[in-house]
Amino acid sequence: MELLKTKPGIHKSRGGLIRSFVFIENGKIKDITISGDFFLFPEEAVFKILENLKGTPAKREDLLRNIEDTYAKENIQSPGTEPSDFTESIMKALEA
Amino acid sequence: MKEWRFIDFGLVDIRDMMAMDEAILKGDEGNTFFFWTPKKSIILGFFQKAEVELDLPKCKDYTITRRISGGGIAFSDDRCRQINYGVVGTIDNDLFPLDIIESYKQVCGVLIDTLVHYGLNAAFRPINDVTVDNKKVSGNAQTRREGKLLQNGTLLLDFDIEEMLRISNIPKEKFLDKKIASVREGLTWLDRELGEQRDMEEVRNVMKEKFEERFHVKLKTGTLSNNEKELAESLLPKYYSTEWVYR
Numbered sequence: 001m002e003l004l005k006t007k008p009g010i011h012k013s014r015g016g017l018i019r020s021f022v023f024i025e026n027g028k029i030k031d032i033t034i035s036g037d038f039f040l041f042p043e044e045a046v047f048k049i050l051e052n053l054k055g056t057p058a059k060r061e062d063l064l065r066n067i068e069d070t071y072a073k074e075n076i077q078s079p080g081t082e083p084s085d086f087t088e089s090i091m092k093a094l095e096a
Numbered sequence: 097m098k099e100w101r102f103i104d105f106g107l108v109d110i111r112d113m114m115a116m117d118e119a120i121l122k123g124d125e126g127n128t129f130f131f132w133t134p135k136k137s138i139i140l141g142f143f144q145k146a147e148v149e150l151d152l153p154k155c156k157d158y159t160i161t162r163r164i165s166g167g168g169i170a171f172s173d174d175r176c177r178q179i180n181y182g183v184v185g186t187i188d189n190d191l192f193p194l195d196i197i198e199s200y201k202q203v204c205g206v207l208i209d210t211l212v213h214y215g216l217n218a219a220f221r222p223i224n225d226v227t228v229d230n231k232k233v234s235g236n237a238q239t240r241r242e243g244k245l246l247q248n249g250t251l252l253l254d255f256d257i258e259e260m261l262r263i264s265n266i267p268k269e270k271f272l273d274k275k276i277a278s279v280r281e282g283l284t285w286l287d288r289e290l291g292e293q294r295d296m297e298e299v300r301n302v303m304k305e306k307f308e309e310r311f312h313v314k315l316k317t318g319t320l321s322n323n324e325k326e327l328a329e330s331l332l333p334k335y336y337s338t339e340w341v342y343r
Contacts, residue, residue, distance in 0.1 A: 002147065003147055003148055005148060010267050012269050012270065014223070015223055016167070016168070017168075019148055019267070023149075034143065035145035035148040036141075036143050036144065037167050038143060038167075039166035039167060039224070039237070040166055041240055042240075043164065043165070043166060046143060069251045074132060074146070078195060079222075080222070080225045087165070092252075
C-alpha cells in the first residue's frame with residue numbers, strides 16, 4: 001500500500017496513537033495497515049488482527065466484532081487501548 | 097542479600113544494543129539491570145512504520161532501527177545526555193507484577209526515586225511515563241516473553257525538542273493545541289529542572305542505588321554470557337535489515 005498517498009484515520013487511545021490506512025473494495029476491507037505508539041501483547045498478534053480484518057464489511061459493528069474475536073483467540077492484552085479504539089481509528093480512515 | 101547482574105554497555109550502536117537487549121531477555125542469566133548510551137539514533141516502536149512516523153529524508157544522518165516492544169520513537173541526538181536503561185526480570189507477582197501497568201510502575205519507581213533524590217516532584221503517569229510536575233521526563237517500553245519481562249526506558253538529562261519535531265511526523269491529534277507549544281509544555285529534562293548539568297555517571301550511580309533499594313538486591317557488575325553473545329550475534333542481521341526496520 002502506498003501509505004503516504006493514503007489518508008490515515010487517526011485516533012488516540014489512553015494507551016497511544018493509532019494511525020490506520022485502509023483500502024476498501026466493494027464495501028469490504030481489502031487491505032489495512034496501522035502505525036502507532038500503543039502497546040499490545042503479544043506484539044506479533046497485531047498481524048493477526050490486520051489479517052483477520054481483510055474481507056470484513058467496513059461497518060463499525062463488523063469491525064469491532066472481528067477485532068474482539070482476534071483479541072479473545074490470541075489472548076491479547078493492550079493496556080489503555082481497546083478493540084473499540086482500533087475500530088474508531090479505522091472508521092476515521094473510512095471517513096477521511 | 098540476593099545479587100543481580102549489572103552491565104554498563106557504554107556508548108553503543110543502537111542496532112548492536114537492541115540485539116543484546118533481546119539476547120538478555122531470551123538468555124538464561126537471571127535478573128539483570130543495564131545501562132547504555134546510544135549514538136545518534138532513532139528507535140521505532142514495534143507497531144510504528146518508519147515512513148509514517150518519520151520525515152525520512154531528514155533522518156539521513158541517524159541510525160534507525162526497531163525494537164521488539166511497543167510505544168513511540170526513542171530519539172537520541174548528538175548531545176548524548178540521556179540515560180538509557182534496561183531491566184530483565186522474572187515475573188513473580190512481587191518484584192515484577194503480572195499486571196502490566198503495576199509492573200511499569202514498579203520499574204519506573206527507580207526513576208521516580210532518583211528524581212525525588214534531586215528534590216523533584218516526580219510521579220508515575222500510566223501507562224508508561226514518568227513525569228516531573230506533570231511533564232514527561234522519561235518514556236518506557238515493556239515486552240514479555242516466557243514468564244519474563246524486558247523494560248527499556250530513558251531518563252532525559254537534556255533534550256532537543258526542535259530536532260525531534262524536525263525529523264518526526266507528529267499529528268495534531270497527539271496534542272490538543274499547537275504542536276510546538278504543547279510538546280514544549282509536555283516534556284522536560286533533568287538539566288532544565290535543576291538549572292544545572294549533573295554528571296551523568298553521578299546520576300547513573302544514584303539510579304543504581306535506588307534500584308538496589310527498591311528491589312532489595314545487590315547489583316554485581318557482570319558481562320554477557322557466551323550464550324547471550326552468540327544469541328546477540330544471531331539477532332544482529334535483523335536489527336540491521338531493511339525488512340525489520342522499514343517493514
